[in-house]
Amino acid sequence: MTPADLDAADPLAHCGTRFWLPAGKIYLDGNSLGALPAATPARLRLVAEEQWGADLIGSWNAHGWIDWPKRVAAKLAPIVGAEPDELIIADSTSVCLFKALGAALALEPERRTIVARTAEFPTDLYVAEGLARLLPGVGLRSVDGPLHEQKLDGTVAAVLASHVDYRSGERVDLVRLNEAAHAAGALSVIDLSHSAGAIAVVLNGSGCDLAVGCGYKFLNGGPGAPAFLYVARHLQERLRSPIQGWMGHARPFDFAADYAPAPGIDRFLSGTPSILALAALECGLDTFDGVAIEDVEAKGRRLAEVFIAEVTARTGIDLGWQADRGRRGSHVVVPHPQGYAVMQALIARGVIGDFRPPDLMRFGFAPLYNSFADVVAAAEALGEILASGEWNQPRFLTRQKVT
Missing domain, CATH: 3.40.640.10 (Type I PLP-dependent aspartate aminotransferase-like (Major domain))
Known part of the structure; x- marks a missing residue:
């Protein structure tokens, strides 16, 4: 199935309207800070x-x-x-x-x-x-x-x-x-x-x-x-x-x-x-009103599975050790020796994850607002950055205080 097919069949797709997310960004860092609920400012x-x-x-x-x-x-x-x-x-x-x-x-x-x-x-x-x-x-x-x-x-x-x-x-x-x-x-x-x-x-x-x-x-x-x-x-x-x-x-x-x-x-x-x-x-x-937490977990598992498959196909990085859905939470880590710089390059493209030492890029899947199109696009951007060496720039290599 294509990402569009998966999103069309997603029973939680309507929950995305419960959040305010900036245009042009794919937010995969809900495991660090959740997105803004649309009702919160009022x-x-x-x-x-x-x-x-x-x-x-x-x-x-x-x-x-x-x-x-x-x-x-x-x-x-x-x-x-x-x-x-x-x-x-x-x-x-x-x-x-x-x-x-x-x-x-x-x-x-x-x-x-x-x-x-x-x-x-x-x-x-x-x-x-x-x-x-x-x-x-x-x-x-x-x-x-x-x-x-x-x-x-x-x-x-x-x-x-x-x-x-x-x-x-x-x-x-x-x-x-x-x-x-x-x-x-x-x-x-x-x-x-x-x-x-x-x-x-x-x-x-x-x-x-x-x-x-x-x-x-x-x-x-x-x-x-x-x-x-x-x-x-x-x-x-x-x-x-x-x-x-x-x-x-x-x-x-x-x-x-x-x-x-x-x-x-x-x-x-x-x-x-x-x-x-x-x-x-x-x-x-x-934002969880009317939603069973079991359905949230099921979607999170599927998002991770799609992401793992896409990253493996596009980068050759072996993520098989995270494939056991019963032993994984709702984030996936991608190891890379220059993980910090690669993540900064992703963020510059509007794909927001985070990094944890020594070499782990983290991608968190918040099932209420993340879509299958999000995770496929993120994997595609990651593959392009690694293939081109786009991450190897001073602005990406310099560590910031908060990541």
Whole structure:
């Protein structure tokens, strides 16, 4: 089938109108920052002008601002396979991860070890290392190979893993990982940043204990969008957040001198929620209205398959190691010794992906707005750039601060 045939048969093709995308660009970087939902600018103006501007502080009650962290979380719940009362929108991914790991470490004080892959997302390791320096006796054990194959003992408090590897795109088997953690008496802490909104996540069905993720990638919440934190219902009353703030208090407006954690997931709130950011994130989640996340994943798989086949045919680069659809997220990486320069040449042509050291060009497929014509055109541009040596120019070879 041609790209036009595939797009004509695409049941999600209509979702593209839910986004604003600049003409002349093919955007394949939704795994870093999702595209702008068409509804977001008007929603931000409404919240700023008609709510904040007109009703001032009364908006907390008049417009229900105080409940937005839970209301927005309820829209996320079916996307990540959780119940609404198991999720909260708050903070950044790093802060939510600090809360999750800190709570896991405090549950059983004799357990003082966090286990993670050596190749884990660097920021997640930074957070774990920071906790290890802060808390007496806590250590981070970095391991190679699948986490479910590691020997976990009674010292392990938490097994930390990204659901989808940020470089290779490889997907972790959540069921096997959670089973291994539980067999050792440990808790699983999963980072969904590169999977939520692109592949079907089943937090409850796979036995996850805690999870975090960002709102600005496949969830289309905007740059710096709030993160989310998941705590399985059966653990909520046993865990306490290490960051105790007034919004996580059982009676936040009593301004009591002593801290009493709120019941349920609310205890993982801390500071005042960012209302404008929550409004933007809600617009991002609304782009999934009427769409089954299983259909999103199915289209993402097909987009990747078409891209892999086209790149292989046009460049000769072997991407077969990414062909196992059940073990891949929603991005594909193309290795090249001059990957940074090649990506800059692609961006100059209007094909936007990104680069991760040492040599990986990443192409992310956001099924709600990417088309089959997009991925074929991107592969064609890549083939032309590699064949012509177009990338070998000073303006493409010079590294920028942000890529």
